[in-house]
Each structure stands twice: as C-alpha cells, then as structure tokens.
Amino acid sequence: MQQQTLFSAAEDRPLASRMRPRTLEEFSGQSHLLGEGKILRQLIDADRVSSMIFWGPPGVGKTTLARIIANRTKASFIDFSAVTSGIREIKGVMEQAEQNRMFGEKTILFVDEIHRFNKAQQDAFLPYVEKGSIILIGATTENPSFEINSALLSRCKVFVLNALSSDELLSLLHAALSDPRGFGGQRIIIPDELLEMIANFANGDARSALGTLEMAVLNGRRNGDTTTVERQLLAQCISKKSLLYDKNGEEHYNLISALHKSMRNTDPDAAVYWLARMLEGGEDPLYIARRLIRFASEDIGMADSRALQVAVAAYQACHYLGMPECDVHLTHAVVYLSLAPRSNALYQAILAAKADARERLAEPVPLQLRNAPTQLMQELSYGKGYQYAHDTEALLTDMECLPDTLSGQRYYLPGEQGSEARAKQRLDAVLAWRKKQKANKEGGSL
Numbered sequence: 001m002q003q004q005t006l007f008s009a010a011e012d013r014p015l016a017s018r019m020r021p022r023t024l025e026e027f028s029g030q031s032h033l034l035g036e037g038k039i040l041r042q043l044i045d046a047d048r049v050s051s052m053i054f055w056g057p058p059g060v061g062k063t064t065l066a067r068i069i070a071n072r073t074k075a076s077f078i079d080f081s082a083v084t085s086g087i088r089e090i091k092g093v094m095e096q097a098e099q100n101r102m103f104g105e106k107t108i109l110f111v112d113e114i115h116r117f118n119k120a121q122q123d124a125f126l127p128y129v130e131k132g133s134i135i136l137i138g139a140t141t142e143n144p145s146f147e148i149n150s151a152l153l154s155r156c157k158v159f160v161l162n163a164l165s166s167d168e169l170l171s172l173l174h175a176a177l178s179d180p181r182g183f184g185g186q187r188i189i190i191p192d193e194l195l196e197m198i199a200n201f202a203n204g205d206a207r208s209a210l211g212t213l214e215m216a217v218l219n220g221r222r223n224g225d226t227t228t229v230e231r232q233l234l235a236q237c238i239s240k241k242s243l244l245y246d247k248n249g250e251e252h253y254n255l256i257s258a259l260h261k262s263m264r265n266t267d268p269d270a271a272v273y274w275l276a277r278m279l280e281g282g283e284d285p286l287y288i289a290r291r292l293i294r295f296a297s298e299d300i301g302m303a304d305s306r307a308l309q310v311a312v313a314a315y316q317a318c319h320y321l322g323m324p325e326c327d328v329h330l331t332h333a334v335v336y337l338s339l340a341p342r343s344n345a346l347y348q349a350i351l352a353a354k355a356d357a358r359e360r361l362a363e364p365v366p367l368q369l370r371n372a373p374t375q376l377m378q379e380l381s382y383g384k385g386y387q388y389a390h391d392t393e394a395l396l397t398d399m400e401c402l403p404d405t406l407s408g409q410r411y412y413l414p415g416e417q418g419s420e421a422r423a424k425q426r427l428d429a430v431l432a433w434r435k436k437q438k439a440n441k442e443g444g445s446l
Contacts, residue, residue: 015214016207018181019172020064027061027068028172028206029164040159047073051129051136053114053144053153056161059205062139065161066110075106075135081113090124097134107134114138115147122149129155163204170199172206173213188217190229201238212237255281256291259334264299268338275334285326289315292333303343303418310336341418349412356406363403396430398437 021027024034024044033040043049049069054062070077078093097107109125111117128134129152136156140147144158164172173195176182198216202209215237220227255278262270278288289311296311314333318326372382387397400407414424 014211015176015182016210019176019179019210021061021068022071024068024072027065029060029168030065030161032162033159044069044072049073049108049135049137051134051156053138053140053148053156053158054161055140055142055144055158057163057204058141059202059207059209060161060163061206062161063110063112066108066137066139069137070108070110073106073108075108076100078107078109080109080111087121087124090121094124094128094133097128098131101131101133109134109136111136111138113140115140115142115144119149122152126151126155164202164206164209165204166196166199169202169204169206169209170195173198173209176210176213183217186217187226188220188229189226190216190220194229194231194234197234197238251281252283255283256288259288260291260295260299263295263334263338264342266338266342268335271334271338272331275330279323279327279330285318285323285330286315288330289318289333292330292337295337298347299342299344300337300340301343301346302414302420302423303341305419307337307340341420343415343417343420345412345414345420353411356409360405363405366400366403368399369401394433396433398434398441 024041027034032038034044035041054065056062067077067079076097078097080089080093093109097109100107114122125134125136129136138148138156144153148156177188177190178184194216195213198209198212201212216229216234217227219233219237220229221233222228255274259271259274259278262268262274275288279285293308293311293315296307300307310333314326314329317329320326321329367381368383368385368387370377370382372378377383385399387399389395389397402409412427414420414427416424
C-alpha cells in the first residue's frame with residue numbers, strides 16, 4: 001500500500017494512477033466478462049471468486065480488476081509482485097494466509113506478472129491453492145499455456161482480457177477531462193479528432209492513452225486559465241506507436257501465423273499488412289525471410305519452383321542490406337508467394353514418409369541400392385541387381401528402390417496447379433511405363 005507523505009499529493013501521481021477505476025461501474029471494457037449475466041460478474045457479485053488467471057495485453061485493467069474484486073469481497077487482500085519477490089516472501093505470505101484460514105478468513109493473493117515466476121516459485125503456491133488457504137489471482141501478458149505450470153493452471157480459471165476498443169478509450173479520455181481526479185478542475189480545449197488520434201495511437205492500452213493525454217495537456221499552449229492542445233504538439237507526442245510485439249512470446253507466433261495464412265489464402269494485401277506489423281514491431285527481417293523460404297516449398301512447391309528462388313533471394317537481400325532498406329525485398333517475396341499457384345504435395349510427401357520411417361520396421365537398404373567398394377561387399381552381393389538408367393533407351397528401369405514391405409508405396413502425389421501439372425504428367429507416364437514392364441515380366445514368366 002502506498003503511503004502519502006508531507007511532500008506528496010494525489011495530483012503528483014500520473015493521470016492513469018489518479019483515474020484508476022474504483023468500482024465495476026467505472027471499469028472500462030471487458031463486457032464479455034463483466035456485462036450483466038456474464039460469468040465473472042456473477043462470481044464477483046456473489047462473492048464466490050475462485051483462483052483465476054487474468055491474461056491480456058498491457059493496460060487493459062488486470063491489476064485494477066483484481067483491486068476492485070478485493071474491495072467487494074469479504075477477504076484479506078495481499079498484493080504481490082513476481083518481479084521483486086522470491087520463495088522466502090512467498091512462504092511468508094502463505095503462512096499468514098494459513099493463519100487467516102484457521103480464523104475463518106479468506107485471503108486473496110494477487111500476483112502481478114505471474115509468468116515471471118520460475119517453476120519452483122509457482123509450485124510453492126500449489127498446496128495453498130489446493131487447501132483453499134488462498135484465492136490466487138494472477139495477471140500475465142503471456143500465454144498461460146506456455147508460462148504457467150500445468151498443475152497450477154489446472155487449478156485456476158483463465159479469463160482473457162481484450163484490448164480496449166477506440167470507443168472505450170475515447171470514453172475514458174472524456175472522463176479524464178471532466179473528472180476532478182483528472183483535469184476536471186481545469187479548462188482544457190482539445191478537439192475530438194485529436195482525442196481520436198490518441199485513442200488510435202494507444203492501440204487498446206488505457207494506460208498509454210491516459211499517459212499521452214497527460215503529456216499533451218501538460219505541454220499545451222496556455223492562455224490564462226485555459227490550456228489548448230494543438231495538432232502539431234500532439235503529433236510530437238505520438239510520433240512513434242509502440243506496437244505490442246514480443247519477439248519470443250505469444251504475439252510473435254500470432255503474427256507469423258497471420259502472415260503465413262494470409263499468403264496461403266492468396267491475400268497479398270493482408271500478407272503485406274502482417275509483414276509491416278512484424279517489421280514495425282522490431283522483428284528480425286532474416287527470421288521473416290527464413291519463414292518465407294519454408295513457405296515456398298511447403299505451400300507452393302513444384303507448382304512454381306521459382307518461388308523458392310525468390311524467397312532465397314529475399315533472404316540474401318535482407319542479409320546484405322538489413323532494415324529499413326530490405327523491407328521492399330520482403331514485400332516483393334510476400335506478394336510473389338501470395339499470388340503463386342499452390343501445392344502442398346511436397347509437404348504431405350515428407351510427412352507421410354517420416355511417419356513410415358518412425359513407425360515401421362527400419363528395414364535394411366535393398367542390396368541393389370548399396371555400393372560395393374570392397375571385395376567383401378561384392379561377395380556379400382552388395383549392388384547385385386542394380387540397373388543403371390542411362391544404359392537404357394528409355395532412361396528408365398523397373399528396379400525396386402523401396403524396401404519390400406513398402407513396395408508400391410506413394411508419397412509424392414502431385415497436383416495440377418501451375419508447373420506441377422507437368423511434373424504430374426511426367427510421373428504418371430513413368431508409373432505407367434513401370435506397370436507395363438512389370439506386366440510384361442509376369443506374362444513372360446507364365
């Protein structure tokens with residue numbers, strides 16, 4: 001708990017802190033959880049809150065909602081930070097919670113940034129959550145599936161908090177201008193279009209929106225008791241949007257998935273947008289280029305073998321130039337891959353072959369496919385029965401190249417898109433030729 005001193009005042013705190021909602025009625029957003037009849041709202045109103053995890057981006061009210069729950073519930077509330085606390089602090093808090101339980105008092109333990117706790121620290125909560133000594137409310141910006149121990153996660157209900165909409169942020173900004181805790185006691189002139197710019201810049205983050213508004217007002221043009229915020233000033237405050245992007249976290253995988261699936265869906269506009277989001281968020285262009293190389297063979301393959309060349313060339317261009325110059329080369333590759341004909345036949349072929357390699361008996365290489373560089377190998381029949389295709393008129397042989405149990409197995413099943421149609425024609429002709437040769441041999445042996 002923060003304590004006021006002789007040298008501090010409420011007005012000294014940041015606007016976002018002063019405007020922190022005190023009740024559910026003041027809380028902005030999350031109507032899917034807190035609207036009338038929604039599950040979290042019912043649990044809070046009935047004082048039947050159980051252990052839970054709040055998962056969402058920064059500035060959507062995870063900490064605030066926990067504080068509101070604490071104020072409405074008949075339980076002791078302990079605010080705990082995963083950034084500054086270790087096992088010793090956890091055990092001390094747990095002992096206090098256990099004593100509270102013995103006296104019939106519930107304890108709500110709010111853990112901010114819970115994903116920062118390691119496995120041992122998270123495990124320390126388990127017996128107390130299990131016994132009901134504490135009601136754990138954890139807040140995280142990371143995917144709980146990856147960052148929270150499965151044992152702890154199974155004992156907590158996960159609630160996903162969404163980024164605030166522009167309309168919700170606009171309401172919040174208007175409230176800050178009229179509320180006495182904000183700028184309600186001052187005469188502030190700021191056009192609605194500038195408030196909309198702040199809302200869009202904040203990208204769903206209430207704390208960012210209020211911080212930007214505060215910066216604009218404090219640096220506004222003053223004339224007597226009136227402060228005017230002008231577009232030119234605001235432009236300096238929002239010169240660079242801070243996009244939500246963690247190169248090692250959830251959003252990293254979400255955005256590369258969006259890029260892949262947009263290209264796969266032949267949507268170059270969406271693909272270029274997701275590319276831009278990744279680059280603006282600071283992603284390594286070589287990582288993107290590597291993913292494009294994979295896409296070229298996985299989703300296009302033999303339908304347009306040039307796609308692989310384009311993707312590799314884009315990687316080389318990124319390596320030579322780096323950002324920001326290489327953005328256009330990545331765009332070149334993304335658009336080309338988006339519009340190229342599709343075939344996942346190569347991808348399906350290697351999946352099927354790997355499955356057989358894993359699950360079937362690892363048979364020895366047929367003798368006709370083995371080299372025989374030594375006399376002993378020749379005596380053991382290595383290479384016996386090998387047929388050299390270049391010695392035949394058709395440049396083909398009917399030699400079996402798979403193990404006996406896989407004879408006739410097909411892995412590569414070409415489609416008819418783009419250049420792969422020619423590959424299919426060629427393969428069909430080869431298979432027909434071999435079938436005919438086999439029939440001729442069988443007929444001759446009768």
